[in-house]
Amino acid sequence: MAGRFEGKVALITGAARGQGRGHAVRLAQEGADIIAVDICRQIDAVAYPLATSADLAETVSEVEALDRRIVAVEADVRDTKAMQAAVDEGITALGGVDIVLANAGIGMIRDGVEPATAFREVLEINLVGVWNTVHAAAPAMIEQGRGGSIVLTGSVMALTGRGGIGNAGMEGYGAAKHALVGLTRSWANWLAPHHIRVNSVHPTGVNTPMIMNEAMQEVLATMPADGPDMSNLMDVQLVEVSDISNAVAWLVSDEARYVTGVALPVDAGFLVK
Template identity: 55%
Template sequence: MGRLDGKVALITGAARGQGRSHAITLAREGAEIIAVDLAGQVESVPYEMATPADLAQTVKLVEAEDRRIVSLEADVRDPEAMQAATERGLAEFGHIDIICANAGISSWDPAPDMSPQRWRDMIDINLSGVWYSVQPALTSMIERGAGGSIILTSSVYGLEGGVGRVHHYVAAKHGVVGLAKSLANELAPHRIRVNTVNPTFVATGMIQNDAIYKLFVPDLPNPTQEDFKEVLLGMNKLPIPWVEPQDISNAVLFLASDDARYITGTTLVVDAGHLA
């Protein structure tokens, strides 16, 4: 028996990276999966984002765990699209027990140079998109009366000021923490728990790309992953540059399961000592 047998999990940003890892991990523990992803590019994002082929691969990997999955291309910035995605999942599985609002982007600019569009995309995806991912399922979760677990992806930068040039990212991730605490208060009488996971750097396409290498190693004309690694080693207390997606999925699984049945309104930090 898996820890999530009979459960249904809606996961955003599921095409690759942390979202794909969450989908596979929860499926391995018995959950059916509703996988949502834009599967497209946002103009203000300076690295390649997930594709429809990535989302299709997530489907194959979940099915390899002998679990059912519904995949949908939807933009978390669009409340109507997220409502439709939720309704499709409910029509397929009958209920939603777990929501992993994981979809997010990264970008950066000095404060004087931050364009309105870059700011808007960040807040719309990393904060408003979290809300639009959660709200459509709340009525069904409350009416079903079986409780549930909502896990919002924040960051260590949801708990500190962060490095320079990510003001919009820091603002959004702090907002996610506040949203989780507020929802935890409101939904507790319905036995619906709400928590955040707050990772340090995670080895996904969001940080493993040339654009972010240049941001963190500006003195070199063509910095490599090894150059980037050396910088990050100085940012965590444990002697590692980044954690793996599975490390975050393990935390998500814990929060989704009955092992965390009395944990709500918290920030679960997986940061290799970054905040210590």
């Protein structure tokens, strides 16, 4: 029996580990071939270790173990030309692109980074990088004429101000994720005539290296008792990557064929608490 994504090609950024790898494996399990993009090097301003070439190689191994094709490219989403080259390489090798998961992003900025630099660094990766990703792939999707689906990775911080803790990097994170909701709606209007749907998914804290690192834990531990409530309504501290991958798989499937322009929380009740 063919999977839901048999014959489809999915472009995924931040694919070396965490949510990106989870999405790649989840879609490959149901038949998709993968274009996997990740920077695979440290960014000086970031407070925790980023993915490596070895991490991206592990994603390749897991997808290939499912008997699916994968093109892996090390590229920086901030670099417009590099992103276009990565997408073009994947399209040439795999025969097109049908699904785009603009997932790459960073969290905590290290101490000592000048606030204005910290703010811009997060915006460049978490917002401009998403713009670069979609604009690298959308023209090919339009030209193919076979429709498609795009999902932007947001955050509960896109839908609430509770993450604004006077830290320039975190302010940049909230600003970028809020902006993704606007891009979702704008792009849904742009691409609907081409039968391409655009949605965003907004997780609470996910059990990945972006959350589970010393820098993030220090920030959470030093938040004032009378500060914003950062806990979930349901009795779970963190959700798992598979919880987000399940939501993404539904959004890009034909089961959601008339769902577009939506900001979908997967948040264990964080936003309604």
